[in-house]
Amino acid sequence: MKLQIVASLLSTAALVDAFSTSASIRASSTTSLYERKPFISGNWKLNPQSKDEAVALASGIAGSITESSPDAEVALFVPYVFIESAQSAVG
Numbered sequence: 001m002k003l004q005i006v007a008s009l010l011s012t013a014a015l016v017d018a019f020s021t022s023a024s025i026r027a028s029s030t031t032s033l034y035e036r037k038p039f040i041s042g043n044w045k046l047n048p049q050s051k052d053e054a055v056a057l058a059s060g061i062a063g064s065i066t067e068s069s070p071d072a073e074v075a076l077f078v079p080y081v082f083i084e085s086a087q088s089a090v091g
Helices: 004-017 023-035 051-063 081-088
Strands: 039-043 074-079
Touching: 039 051, 051 074
Parallel strands: 039 074
Antiparallel strands: none
């Protein structure tokens, strides 16, 4: 009887180990999280109401990014009718 219990435990040890995370896997996933570059996006939906407002808003956002700003990717999701104007304004 003891032999059967020991044999059962030994046979399931590999299965249990397959579901546990090792220290090296945990460390690498934590490290890679900190290496990611932040991505900031803004969806304008129904704003602005005119081309001039779109250009002013895009220029204001682009102008607020300086050398001292944190290193991040920035994206604006502009209403379709203002994409060209906003792109021309910010480059």
